[in-house]
Amino acid sequence: MTLPATDLETHVAPPVEEGEPEGTKIVGRSPMQLAMRRFRKDKLSMAAFTVVAVYFLAAVAAPFLVKFGVLDYKGFNQNLLNEFTLPKGKFGGISWDHPLGVEPGSGRDVLARVWYGITFSLVMAVAATAIAVGLGTVFGIIAGVSGGLTDSLIGRLIDLILSFPQTLMLLALSVVFIDILEDDLHVPEGDMSNGLYVVLVLGFFGWPYVARLVRGQVLSIREREFVEAAKLMGASRWRLYFKEILPNLWAPLLVSATITMPTYVSAEAALNYLGVGIKPPTPTLGNVLSGSIDYSTSDFVFFFTPAFLIMIIVVSFNLLGDGLRDALDPKGHR
Numbered sequence: 001m002t003l004p005a006t007d008l009e010t011h012v013a014p015p016v017e018e019g020e021p022e023g024t025k026i027v028g029r030s031p032m033q034l035a036m037r038r039f040r041k042d043k044l045s046m047a048a049f050t051v052v053a054v055y056f057l058a059a060v061a062a063p064f065l066v067k068f069g070v071l072d073y074k075g076f077n078q079n080l081l082n083e084f085t086l087p088k089g090k091f092g093g094i095s096w097d098h099p100l101g102v103e104p105g106s107g108r109d110v111l112a113r114v115w116y117g118i119t120f121s122l123v124m125a126v127a128a129t130a131i132a133v134g135l136g137t138v139f140g141i142i143a144g145v146s147g148g149l150t151d152s153l154i155g156r157l158i159d160l161i162l163s164f165p166q167t168l169m170l171l172a173l174s175v176v177f178i179d180i181l182e183d184d185l186h187v188p189e190g191d192m193s194n195g196l197y198v199v200l201v202l203g204f205f206g207w208p209y210v211a212r213l214v215r216g217q218v219l220s221i222r223e224r225e226f227v228e229a230a231k232l233m234g235a236s237r238w239r240l241y242f243k244e245i246l247p248n249l250w251a252p253l254l255v256s257a258t259i260t261m262p263t264y265v266s267a268e269a270a271l272n273y274l275g276v277g278i279k280p281p282t283p284t285l286g287n288v289l290s291g292s293i294d295y296s297t298s299d300f301v302f303f304f305t306p307a308f309l310i311m312i313i314v315v316s317f318n319l320l321g322d323g324l325r326d327a328l329d330p331k332g333h334r
Contacts, residue, residue, distance in 0.1 A: 038327040045323025051316040059119040066116060073116045074281055077107030092301035100305050104295050110288075114306055117283035124199050124284070125264040131203025133257050136210025137249065141241045143211065144218025151215075158208040166205045167274070173201075174276050191282045198277050202264050210256055214249060221248050251328040255321050262317035269310055285310050 029037070039045055065071040080093055085105045087093025092101030092110070100110040143154040178197050181187040187196055221227065222245065230244045265285070271277045272286035273293070280287055289306040296303040 035327045039323055042323050042326065044319060045327070048316040048319035048323065051312060052320055055118060055122065055313055055316075058115060059122045062116045062119045066112075071112040071115060072109060073112040073283055075108060077102060077109075080107040081105070086295075086299055087302075092299050094301065101299075101301050103291075104299050104302060110302060110305055113283040113288055114285065114309055117285045117288050117306070118309070120195070120278060120282065120284040121265055121268055121286065124195055124202075124268055125261050127199045128202035128206065128264045129257050129261045131199065132206030132260060133210050133253060135203070135207035136256075137214050137246070137253060139207065140211040140214025141218055141245055141249075144215040145222055145237070145240060145245065154211070154215075158211055161205065161208050164205070166201075167270075169205075170198075170201050170271060170276055171274060177201075191278045194276070195278050198268060198271060202267060206260060206264075210253075210260070213252060213256055217249055217252055218245060221245055255325045255328065258317055258321035258324060262314040265317075266310060266314055 062071065066073065080088055080098075080102050081104070082088050087102045087104060087107070089095070092104075094101045098109050098111065100114065102108060103110055103113065139154050139158075143151045174197060177200075178193050181193045181196060182189050187193045227240065227244055230240060235244065268277060268284060269286035269289050272284065273290040277286060278284050280291065285306050289303075289310065292299075292303040292306060
């Protein structure tokens with residue numbers, strides 16, 4: 001039915017004169033924008049994000065500061081020690097030149113060692129997390145989509161890996177696998193081979209946890225309409241894995257990575273105490289802490305500094321992971 005001219009005029013918005021501000025527009029927000037808005041409102045998560053960002057900036061800056069001579073983590077300063085090889089003065093030899101004191105027995109600057117150690121610790125944690133999340137994602141997607149015998153075999157493989165005592169296997173296989181890395185794969189001897197061994201083993205024993213998480217998510221996603229439509233259109237299995245399903249897993253994978261990474265930071269510290277990992281004089285937070293244990297009573301500041309930094313980074317990553325989980329899943333509860 002055609003409306004009369006008078007009725008048509010009542011349905012047409014009056015024109016906006018040039019220079020006149022338009023009326024208020026209602027703009028829709030994407031799920032990502034809504035998640036970021038929720039995340040920014042969480043002050044605790046934002047504080048954790050700031051701490052994590054500072055740690056990463058410090059890790060990136062440390063090699064450049066060492067190269068230009070601003071940080072000296074190798075320099076011995078015996079004149080800063082007393083006859084008992086302990087730092088002169090109070091609080092571990094803290095001064096303007098050495099804000100965190102000096103290392104007992106060597107006189108090396110503690111600030112330079114822990115700052116440069118952050119770089120190695122985070123690099124190892126990020127690399128091990130990438131391996132664990134990468135392998136876990138692939139195996140989890142394959143198990144969740146395929147089902148049947150494939151799902152069962154991957155499930156038994158996960159059970160088999162989780163049944164091994166991880167720490168004991170790390171210690172028992174360290175000599176054999178480090179020799180293989182150095183002799184057969186020609187990895188440079190020393191820090192590179194020791195660090196690579198720790199990264200590979202942590203990543204290998206960490207992927208089953210991610211795979212179980214991903215499999216549970218895939219079991220839900222594979223029943224959705226867009227996956228069924230892709231199957232009907234003849235999509236290959238690999239397209240289903242990596243084009244249809246994988247993009248819908250980024251949220252749980254991001255949360256999983258932020259929670260896994262601090263686990264590897266503390267694991268690196270524990271393994272250094274057990275004699276596996278990068279050895280001094282190259283510093284990591286783990287071997288600096290391991291070397292400070294003998295001075296926990298005579299020089300508490302030296303012992304407290306690396307322990308405090310490890311605690312802060314682990315807590316910050318966990319709080320960041322909780323904040324991301326709450327922001328990406330508003331129906332969940334902390």
